[in-house]
Amino acid sequence: MELLRSLIFVPGNRANMLERALGFPADIIMVDLEDSVPPGEKVAARQVASQWIPRLSQAGQRVMVRANSLDTGLTPNELQSLISSDLYGVSVGKTESASDLLEIERLIAPLESGAGLAAGQIKLIPWIESARAIVNVNEMAAALDRTVGIAFGAEDFTNDMGIQRTDEGNEVYHARCTVAIAARAAGIASLDSPYVAFRNPEGLRADAGAARQMGYTGKFAIHPSQVESINEMFSPLPEDVAYARRVMEAWQEAESSGRGSLALDDKMVDVPVVKRAQNLLALVDEIESQLASRGRQ
Numbered sequence: 246m247e248l249l250r251s252l253i254f255v256p257g258n259r260a261n262m263l264e265r266a267l268g269f270p271a272d273i274i275m276v277d278l279e280d281s282v283p284p285g286e287k288v289a290a291r292q293v294a295s296q297w298i299p300r301l302s303q304a305g306q307r308v309m310v311r312a313n314s315l316d317t318g319l320t321p322n323e324l325q326s327l328i329s330s331d332l333y334g335v336s337v338g339k340t341e342s343a344s345d346l347l348e349i350e351r352l353i354a355p356l357e358s359g360a361g362l363a364a365g366q367i368k369l370i371p372w373i374e375s376a377r378a379i380v381n382v383n384e385m386a387a388a389l390d391r392t393v394g395i396a397f398g399a400e401d402f403t404n405d406m407g408i409q410r411t412d413e414g415n416e417v418y419h420a421r422c423t424v425a426i427a428a429r430a431a432g433i434a435s436l437d438s439p440y441v442a443f444r445n446p447e448g449l450r451a452d453a454g455a456a457r458q459m460g461y462t463g464k465f466a467i468h469p470s471q472v473e474s475i476n477e478m479f480s481p482l483p484e485d486v487a488y489a490r491r492v493m494e495a496w497q498e499a500e501s502s503g504r505g506s507l508a509l510d511d512k513m514v515d516v517p518v519v520k521r522a523q524n525l526l527a528l529v530d531e532i533e534s535q536l537a538s539r540g541r542q
Contacts, residue, residue, distance in 0.1 A: 247368075247393045248272055248535045249434040250479035253466040256281040257310070258290035263297040267304045271472045272463070272535075274301055276310045278323055279338050287319060291326050302331035309370065314339035321352055328356040334368030334393065339401065341377045343388040350389055365391045370436065374398035375405040379420050386431035394434030396465065397424040400441075412448070414455070425460040437461045443468035453478035480532060481525050489522035496522075 252273040255266045266274050276298060282290045294310060301308045310327050312335055313319040324335065337349055349369065357367050369392045373382050379402070386395050399417045403410045410416070421437070428435035437456040440449045449471055453464050457478060464475045481489075492509060496519050499507040506515040 247434060248531055249394050249436060249463040250532075251463060251466055251472045251475040252309070252436060253469065253472055254281060254311070254439070256290070257294040258282050258286045260293055260297065263293070263301070265469070266301060266306070269306070269469055269472060270476065271466065272307065272476075273333070274306045274308050275336060275465070276301075276308060278319075279311050279313050287313070291323055295326050298327060298329070299331040302333075307333045309334045309336055309368070311336040311338060315345060315348060320349075324352050324356055328353065328362075328367055329360055330362060332367060334370065334391075336370040336372065336396065338372045338398070339374050339378075340371040340385065341375055342381045343384040346371055346385055346388045346392070350391070353391070367391065368393045370394045370396055370434075372396045372398045372401075373420075373424050374401035376402075379423055382424055382427040383430065386427040386433060392431075392433055394436050394463070395424060395428050395431075396436040397421055397438050399438035412442075414452075421456070422459050425456075428462075429460055434463055435461045437464040439465040439467045440471065441467060443471055446470070446474060449474055450478060481529055485525060486529055489525045492519060492522040493526065 249272055251271040252275050253266070253269055253271040254275050254277045255262050257276045257278045263276065276294045278287065278290050278294065298308050298310070308331065310323070310332065312323045314337065316339070320337065328335075335353070340346060340349070346369070349371075353367055353369070354364065357364065369389060371385060371392065373379060373385070373395055378385065382395065386392065397420065399414070399421070400410060402417060402420055408416050414421070425435040437453070440452045442448050453475055456464060463479050466472050466475055492514055495507055495509050495514060506513055508514065
């Protein structure tokens with residue numbers, strides 16, 4: 246699974262903000278052509294994005310672009326303008342079915358080939374933002390090999406449902422869990438909706454903690470100040486890493502003695518606990534490896 250803890254939106258029409266993104270510590274810089282760009286600036290945003298995506302990539306950032314939804318008619322031209330070796334992937338808003346994703350595949354594949362890229366090199370993150378998408382999310386998560394994650398959009402989902410968005414989030418609990426479960430079943434990342442109160446760091450940590458408990462592996466940010474907290478919340482805690490290492494050491498000793506379980510800190514350790522420890526330590530290795538390859542601290 247790709248390391249996708251933090252993904253920050255940067256308006257594609259704002260060159261000054263894209264320049265700032267050169268130093269953002271996010272796992273993904275998401276150049277946005279959709280919600281953060283006014284309708285009259287969509288074409289200009291495409292042009293600005295085409296200039297900045299190579300600069301961001303050459304600075305060591307992994308760059309994706311959020312294209313406008315298929316029903317706008319803008320998606321084909323956006324993909325044609327922006328798909329290149331500098332682009333890690335694309336995200337498309339308001340997808341609702343596996344057939345939508347097959348249509349996106351039909352658009353991406355020839356552009357990918359024409360740019361001299363390997364098949365599947367351009368990754369995809371579709372947005373799950375409606376009742377219809379929630380009903381179809383299992384098929385959507387497994388529809389394409391290039392899909393590395395699915396994203397839950399709480400604001401558009403509540404709009405589609407005709408319900409009020411609240412700070413507590415009880416109204417999106419079922420849908421939010423459903424997306425995380427579908428992603429886990431498909432072996433891809435689950436990416437939580439942004440926390441829009443960017444001047445409330447305690448609220449962000451609480452919201453990210455709730456998402457992590459649901460099984461989410463990452464979260465979108467709308468402000469640079471959110472990125473470090475999101476990275477921290479979706480990385481293993483030092484005490485959890487230390488315990489996982491103790492579990493593995495104790496398990497290796499038990500195995501050498503022919504035992505299938507053991508006690509550690511007055512708790513039974515058996516195969517499921519060991520697997521959880523193995524997965525956590527594998528995540529630690531992946532974080533260290535990817536950050537090292539991108540020159541991050």
